[in-house]
Amino acid sequence: MKRRNFLEHVGWTGAGIVWTLGATGTLSAAGAQEDRGFSFVQISDSHIGFARPENPDVAGTLARAVAAINALPNQPAFVVHTGDITHLAKAEQFDAARSLLQSLKAPLLALPGEHDAIGSLKGYFASFGRKDAPDGWFSFDQNGIHFVSLVNVFDFELMGKLGRTQLDWLKGDLAAVPGSRPVVVFAHVPLYALYPTWGWTTEDGAEALQMLARFDHVTVLNGHIHQIIEHREGNIRFATAAATAYPQPAPGTAPKPGPLLVPADRLLSVLGYRTLELVPPSDLHSEDHPLA
Template identity: 30%
Template sequence: MTRILHLSDIHFGAVDARLVEPVLALAHDLRPDATVVSGDLTQRARASQFAAARAFLGQLPGPVLCVPGNHDMPLHNLALRLAAPFARYRAAMGPELEPTVTLPGAVLQGVNTADPLVWKAGRLRPASAQRLAHSFAAAPPGTIRIAVMHHAPVPAADGTPADMAAPAAALVALAAAGADVVLSGHTHMPHGGFAETAAGVLFLQVGTAISTRRKTSANDLALVTLGHGEVTVESWLSTPGSAGFAPGPIARYARPDAAWKRLTPP
């Protein structure tokens, strides 16, 4: 079995400081094979916020794969956002915006969906879709192919439409690339499901792990376990005022044919 710890929207600059150490302790207790942070490492893409995010990621169990989110580009500095939207991200996190991590039985490919032209909404660039397809095609047969992106082309948990340009085309591109699972954030609401037009792709979103910018009653993260033809998602929740994280709902998914099915009731 392969275990992936999934965090998102950590938003340094708007962090609940009481959660930082509990998240790090839990991350090491869970002993994942890799950790994924699916964007929005900062609140306003400031150098000091990136430095804090880099220090935090450096304490997570590795390898650590992260991708930019829309908050990782300058919002008010339009000139910098258009000329060099990811300069501060690269200075802190390294030059690669779409990294790859290979694990036993799985390949994780980062996808940069942040769009400096519109800032908030995302897009799947043709070059990113092509890179995803090449990365997945190179993986051995039987490998679980996982795309990691900030935005997802599926509705949020509350039914809000996907905050992404041309979501239908993005679904087609992800399915054509051979994606089995997509890990994402952005909505600040945990959610799991599939799309009719991309039934072979399982979309898993988490909320915010340590930020004060919650849209649900708790901060959350997830442990995603791959094995025996199933994907198990274990949620970990921290409600306001609690000292740390406690186990939350567990969802199990299987794909006995071309389409994913949820094995546990929602």
Template identity: 40%
Template sequence: MPKVNRRDFMRLMGLGTIGGAVFMSSGASAMPGKKETGDFYFLQLTDTHWGFSDPKVNPDFKGTLLKAVRQVNALKLQPDFIMFTGDLTHTTEDAAERKRRLLEFREVIKHLKVKRLMFIPGEHDASLDNGAVFKEVFGPTHYSFEHRGVHFLALDNVSDPSGSLGEAQLNWLGGELKKLDADARIVVFTHRPLFDLYPQWEWATPDGAKALELLAPFNNVTVFYGHIHQINAHVTGRIQHFSSKGLMYPLPAPGSQPKRAPVPWNPAIPYRGMGFRQVQTDLKDGEYVITETPLHRG
């Protein structure tokens, strides 16, 4: 029987404006005295931008997040947990308003049936105060946890206004990885991409290469991020990177226009760019190949 690796167990499927649903198998069912393992799935939601208000970009700016909550609650099989990968709120220089938006966002998502919710900030939430208000409302901006045999790492590459992880966090990451063997199943969450997707639009992490160097020795690493409001699949060495569509508005393809700006709302195709996403594994010529198909629906 072939050795199980990331390609064997991963399937992602985006639902409506939700972003990505990640299906995983971490091995056999739990045995007495051992950590719980087995199949599960989680949802990634990203870039909700609560507080955004431009009807030319999204006339339903007050309702999109509520629709996502209803869609998640309508799932017959509820996910084990939901990870929000940043830009929960839209930027404001007013610290009191920033806190108000974060608290309002928290109230909206309390209606989710899934009660295990986790968060990392985006630059809209945290770059103007080094994450101070975000930490007050949601807690640490980087952390790790285990779930059914998979090691999850949540990183903060936004609280530093430069978008860097910083030496302290890189040292923490190195310490976390020292606890794991080379075949450990590792999932990393970030807001910005760890690789240089398009630095001209700040679609990069200045010291992301150092994090990838720490992750490079491991055989089963997948990174999920937000920030770019669109689907992108990328590989660095053995590490696969997947972005998810945002909940408030799409952004143009990297470098496709002079300036980064939200794609205007098209009433003929409402919610385009916030539609469905499916990535699944297929066995071809003895290898599992991940394919991705975006589907746009109103």
């Protein structure tokens, strides 16, 4: 990663969360990274089944991400996949994705994206569902962090929404959490209006964000956009992850969203995964790692 980018993102440290962007080497040189214990990894948008010039080998790039994560010296407590595991929600695509992701050393949490919800969420639930999350959403506490995993993909009844049922659940879930506890939220589609013209927003996301306003440290991690985008609203920090499959145009830079063709020798540099490390007591150190 270029030093220019690293410097740009150092600017984020003021709010208490250390945000940096770059390869491990850069950060080690900057003295910002050492073994701090609890960490987790985010990957997103693998689109298994996609086979177009933008990435003719999405299985290969996901496998590359898995290998890189397995090689991390500080193994993450878990890996979260923030959705669009498959391209068309076909059974064989879920099977292939599960087989690739099973080789992760760390436990996996996988959210559905709208591509995993085509027709229904049946295929997703069969391959990646959790017994303790019959509707898909769930929360848990680990190392002093309250984690909330949401489902905001399109559904016939609830298009582009979290929906009343999930919002009511979220309200009840957060009610018992002290405001000083760091909260990390996973969702596929951004919860804020990243670029509504392209549908890059959650219709009732604002209601969820209101519930999160009283917490001192909130980090929302999402996918869907296939590029690294950081954003902040008050105490809430949003980070959109790179895909493992293919990039998309920056908001508004093309007539429509969709797979973006980059020169083959550049593809791995725009795909990646993200590590997040807890810097006690409540800071979260985020770092994006390109696949090459």
